[in-house]
Amino acid sequence: MHADLLQRRYPAVKVDVDVLYVDEGDVLxxxxxxxxxxxCLHVVRTDxxxxxxxxxxxxxxxxxxRPGGQAQFIPAAVEYGRDHMLADLIGWAMARLDHALTVRDLAREAGMSERNLARHFSAVTGTSPLRWLLTQRVRRAQELLEMTxxxxxQVDSRVGMGTSTTLRxxxxxxxxVPPETxxxxxxRLDSGGSRPRDPPLSRATSSAAGCR
Known part of the structure; x- marks a missing residue:
């Protein structure tokens, strides 16, 4: 609503009107x-x-x-709710990430063509079925690397990437960063250390909500 006004008042700031949030290091x-x-969840995840x-x-x-670069206006942005037609499929897939699931497997489980599945996935999650699968597998790998x-x-075998090279x-x-890093x-964080946030870039970016 106020993106144009924000850009006029702060011409040195790059205003990105399409994304959910931006992170320039110490300004978000x-x-x-x-x-x-x-x-806030992004900050918690980073720290x-x-x-x-x-x-x-x-x-x-x-x-x-929800990644910061995701478009703001996905019709049904809440991926894990029970109020959209992919809810059961997403739960089914999340319980089988250790399997070598393919887009064809997802379409078969959903009872629709791959093209129709891709259209519904784009509407609900803002991404393709394959990209969604890869993202879920990387998230599961993060948890396993942190907690086990x-x-x-072995992590690769739990997240269904196929090979450790593919996972990396x-x-x-x-x-x-690679999984080992x-x-x-x-x-280090578990041992009481702290991790500095990335340094700010030379030119700030802003979402539509305000200047950074």
Whole structure:
């Protein structure tokens, strides 16, 4: 509503009107109250790990993770509610992440074509079935790396990536670090250490909610 005014008042700030929230290191903004919860969970996840953030999300009864770059206006943005046609399918898939599930498997379970499934997934989650599967597998890998002593190869067998090489590639693509580095970071936090937030970029970005 106020994005244009914000941009006029602060011409040096880049205003991104389409995303849920932005994180420039020590300055963060969200697009509104619901997106503010997404941003708070992002901060908790960054500082304390996926397991803590997911537990908090369950207590708040909100989706555990909506990426900041996700579009604001997905018709049914709450992935894990019971009020959309993919709710049962998503629960079924989450309970079988250790299986080598494919988009074809999801479509068969949902009783629809792959094309129709892709359309519904885009409407409900803002992403494709394959991308959703990869994201869930990486999230599960985060929890296992934080909370268990399983090797990366053992973690891979629990999240259905196929090989540890595939897990490492997608983990690094989504989180920016390999699984081993991620685990060492949270082992330090568990030992009482602290992790500094990323330094701010030279040019701030803002969501539609305000300037950073």
């Amino acid at each position: 903004t969200s697009a509104g109250k619901a997106a503010g919860l997404d941003l 304390h790990g996926a397991a803590v953030a997911n537990a908090l999300a369950r207590r708040l009864v909100v989706p555990p993770h 002593e399983l090797s990366v190869e 590639r997608h983990f690094a693509q989504q989180l920016g 991620y685990r060492r970071t949270f082992r």
